[in-house]
Amino acid sequence: MTVHKNLLTAIIRFLLIKDSRSFPPQHSPHMTGTLPPIAPAATTGYSAADRIFFDNNGYLVLPNFLAPDHVARLVAALERTAVRRREAVRTNAKQTGFTQVTGDSTRYFYILDDDPLFLELLDWPALMPYVHGLLNAKPHHHGSDGIIDFGRDFMTRHGGWHLDGHDEGYRGLGWPIPHLQLKIGYYLSDMTQPGNGNLLIVPGSHKAINPPSLADMSRPDHMPGELQICAPAGTAILFHNALWHTAAPFASPAHGRKMLYYAFEHPWMVASQEHWGYTKEFYNQRLSPAQRKLFHGWVFDPPEQRWG
Numbered sequence: 001m002t003v004h005k006n007l008l009t010a011i012i013r014f015l016l017i018k019d020s021r022s023f024p025p026q027h028s029p030h031m032t033g034t035l036p037p038i039a040p041a042a043t044t045g046y047s048a049a050d051r052i053f054f055d056n057n058g059y060l061v062l063p064n065f066l067a068p069d070h071v072a073r074l075v076a077a078l079e080r081t082a083v084r085r086r087e088a089v090r091t092n093a094k095q096t097g098f099t100q101v102t103g104d105s106t107r108y109f110y111i112l113d114d115d116p117l118f119l120e121l122l123d124w125p126a127l128m129p130y131v132h133g134l135l136n137a138k139p140h141h142h143g144s145d146g147i148i149d150f151g152r153d154f155m156t157r158h159g160g161w162h163l164d165g166h167d168e169g170y171r172g173l174g175w176p177i178p179h180l181q182l183k184i185g186y187y188l189s190d191m192t193q194p195g196n197g198n199l200l201i202v203p204g205s206h207k208a209i210n211p212p213s214l215a216d217m218s219r220p221d222h223m224p225g226e227l228q229i230c231a232p233a234g235t236a237i238l239f240h241n242a243l244w245h246t247a248a249p250f251a252s253p254a255h256g257r258k259m260l261y262y263a264f265e266h267p268w269m270v271a272s273q274e275h276w277g278y279t280k281e282f283y284n285q286r287l288s289p290a291q292r293k294l295f296h297g298w299v300f301d302p303p304e305q306r307w308g
């Protein structure tokens, strides 16, 4: 009992001692962001249920997100641009970003100035509530790419599992890896069956402490817990940078896919250096006021002095 009493007195005395150290004056903390709002489903399509699903699983699938006629116009733009980009590769001409040519297949990066439809999709009104709600109320654009793949060009490809982001997926930041990028994949061809280069993910893996083994990552029969996303053309798939993902193998040389990817990040990140490849005219003249906000103010001439 005496021991307890002494201990209690010591604790009280300790709490009453005034701290004699001097600290520099502290400014009250300035909030540069707020928790994402949860928009009412009735007005935006984005709901609290979407948020919870994304938090727990690291992805969200929105089937038939783009209308069929919109998909058809995007496919035409994707094909037109592939022809132009392949020609730029062949002639070593300057292009924004870069283009990967594999046989007849083409994947090209930083596509916003390749076709007005690609720019229009950047801040597609139905998408932005998801970006605001899942990532940041003042998002910035991170990157974009277009894909036309023919199975015959990739029959020996497997593996490719990765996280998105610098330094092997921001892994140096520790666990859980923060949500720094939101990627959106748009299916533009029918991917209702597996084996079409569908997006292959491991649900919930954005919270995983341990990376898969190198052997698992290169297995042609894939990763424990994987999910191949089978969905129609027009589907949008949103996913967290720390979700393990890759493209599924093609079931036959006759299979194939057409896709677009867009990515967003926080406004205090610096985007990709490829953004400097867009022309001054693109930044100054082709972006709508809302689209300008998706880039840092310093890319404009004159620079816009603003935060976010």
Ligand SMILES: O=C(O)CCC(=O)C(=O)O
Residues within 6 Å of the ligand: 164, 197, 198, 199, 245, 246, 247, 261
């Ligand atoms: O090729 C694919 O569909 C996978 C895309 C991907 O891994 C990525 O954009 O980070």
